[in-house]
Amino acid sequence: MGSSGLLSIDLGLRGAAVGLSLLFAAVALRDRRDSTVALLGAALAIAAAASVICAAPNFPRWPWWSLVLLALASGGAVIFWLWARAGFDDDFVLRPWHGALWVAPVGIEQLVAGGFVGWPVPGQALDRAVQVGSLGLALFAVVQTLATWRADMVEGRRRLRLAVVIGTSAYIALGVFQSFWPPQPSQASLASIGNAFVMCMLLGLSAWSLRAAEVTENVSARPAAASIFGEAPVTPSEAADKPVIDLALLRRLEQLMVVERAYRRERLTIGVLSAELDVPEYRLRQLINEGLGHRNFNAFLNRYRIEEAKAALADPGQKEVPVLTIAMDTGFQSIGPFNRAFKSATDLTPSEFRRLAAARNASMPPKAKAVSRNDRPI
Numbered sequence: 001m002g003s004s005g006l007l008s009i010d011l012g013l014r015g016a017a018v019g020l021s022l023l024f025a026a027v028a029l030r031d032r033r034d035s036t037v038a039l040l041g042a043a044l045a046i047a048a049a050a051s052v053i054c055a056a057p058n059f060p061r062w063p064w065w066s067l068v069l070l071a072l073a074s075g076g077a078v079i080f081w082l083w084a085r086a087g088f089d090d091d092f093v094l095r096p097w098h099g100a101l102w103v104a105p106v107g108i109e110q111l112v113a114g115g116f117v118g119w120p121v122p123g124q125a126l127d128r129a130v131q132v133g134s135l136g137l138a139l140f141a142v143v144q145t146l147a148t149w150r151a152d153m154v155e156g157r158r159r160l161r162l163a164v165v166i167g168t169s170a171y172i173a174l175g176v177f178q179s180f181w182p183p184q185p186s187q188a189s190l191a192s193i194g195n196a197f198v199m200c201m202l203l204g205l206s207a208w209s210l211r212a213a214e215v216t217e218n219v220s221a222r223p224a225a226a227s228i229f230g231e232a233p234v235t236p237s238e239a240a241d242k243p244v245i246d247l248a249l250l251r252r253l254e255q256l257m258v259v260e261r262a263y264r265r266e267r268l269t270i271g272v273l274s275a276e277l278d279v280p281e282y283r284l285r286q287l288i289n290e291g292l293g294h295r296n297f298n299a300f301l302n303r304y305r306i307e308e309a310k311a312a313l314a315d316p317g318q319k320e321v322p323v324l325t326i327a328m329d330t331g332f333q334s335i336g337p338f339n340r341a342f343k344s345a346t347d348l349t350p351s352e353f354r355r356l357a358a359a360r361n362a363s364m365p366p367k368a369k370a371v372s373r374n375d376r377p378i
Contacts, residue, residue: 006193007057014052014194020203023051036094040083047076048086055175057192058239067113076110077134084141084165088148088157090296091335091340105130136178138169150270151297153289155282165237167202174198247289253287263304264331270297304339305330309342313356314352323350 024045028038029206042375053059060066078101085092110116117123124199145165175195256262262273270288274281294300312318312326327338327350342350 006190010057010193010196013054013193013200016161017052017196017199018049021045021052022202024203025049030219036092037086040086044076044079044083047072048199048203049077049222051175053077053197054276055192055195067103067110069108070113071106075102075106077137080172081137084145086164088145088152088161090299091344105133131176135173142166142169144242152295153297153300154295155285155289157295165303171198171202174315176343219295220310235277243286246283249277249279249283250291253284255305261308263301264329266331266333268301268331301331302345305332305338306342306345308344309338309350310353313354314361316358316361318357319359323354326350 019158020099024044025042028045030041050069054066054069054073060164078098082094082098082156083103112119112123112127117126120375142165145161149161152161256273256276261269262276271281274284275283288294288297288300292300292302308330309326312321312329313323313363317370318326323333327335330338332338332341339349346353348356
């Protein structure tokens with residue numbers, strides 16, 4: 001096949017990749033406008049489309065629109081890392097410094113590509129610094145994703161972690177290495193076709209994984225066993241779409257958490273808990289996610305910890321006990337995670353909650369106080 005045929009295949013694959021990327025972005029913006037994950041996913045898809053275009057053979061480097069595309073592409077690694085954090089860490093919040101982190105590689109690449117910085121010195125050094133930074137962020141995303149993989153209770157999201165995060169990180173790493181050791185001119189077309197083909201495969205894999213994750217999250221949107229914990233009962237029509245929950249296992253889990261207070265144990269993991277209950281880990285994970293509605297194992301533990309902490313903070317007999325002591329007694333290892341989890345659950349800091357509880361107790365008549373103490377959970 002001649003060079004013109006290879007170029008046609010290359011451009012065809014790149015056109016398909018760009019079309020899929022823009023479709024991803026449009027769907028994400030249409031369906032989940034208020035979701036941080038969706039917005040970052042749309043930004044990542046746009047960055048991927050720009051990267052595919054910029055890597056095309058004979059891509060011009062001087063028109064203004066090429067600089068715009070290069071700017072979108074050069075910040076892709078930062079957006080990918082942020083998307084992975086937001087998608088797999090339920091407590092993740094975008095910060096202003098995240099924007100500054102994105103601006104840094106974009107600004108450097110604009111200066112280099114626009115001819116404002118000399119080439120090869122120091123332009124080439126700056127360009128390679130951006131590439132190394134991109135590789136570092138991709139590897140960091142993999143490490144963070146795998147570190148919390150076992151604590152993830154959403155099965156579709158667990159598959160997405162392995163399929164998309166590792167695949168995309170490998171693609172970024174390959175692009176960085178190719179920028180350091182570019183192929184010979186005779187191999188350029190084949191290497192470019194391979195790059196475009198891998199991008200198409202990754203986008204297809206992403207579509208499948210995202211669909212699987214969405215189906216799993218829709219199934220577990222409301223816990224089937226909510227009534228056991230005092231919440232509104234599930235209607236028959238809602239229960240028809242729910243997976244069958246092992247009620248015997250649920251009662252054993254409730255006994256372990258509520259009566260034996262297993263959540264207080266240091267370094268309690270899903271593996272340790274499943275071994276104690278003598279059930280496969282995947283069954284316990286399914287129960288916690290699809291039965292109780294928790295997406296993360298730490299969120300599951302924190303529910304019990306926060307309830308005990310609330311009772312302790314509202315107890316007049318413990319008004320002199322330091323907040324740190326209460327946090328440690330309920331299973332938290334430090335005050336920072338306790339404060340964040342408590343405020344997320346109650347919209348109050350522990351100190352504010354204690355003050356409001358003290359004011360409420362002071363305004364109650366003696367008989368009501370006695371009833372309140374008797375009704376306090378164990």
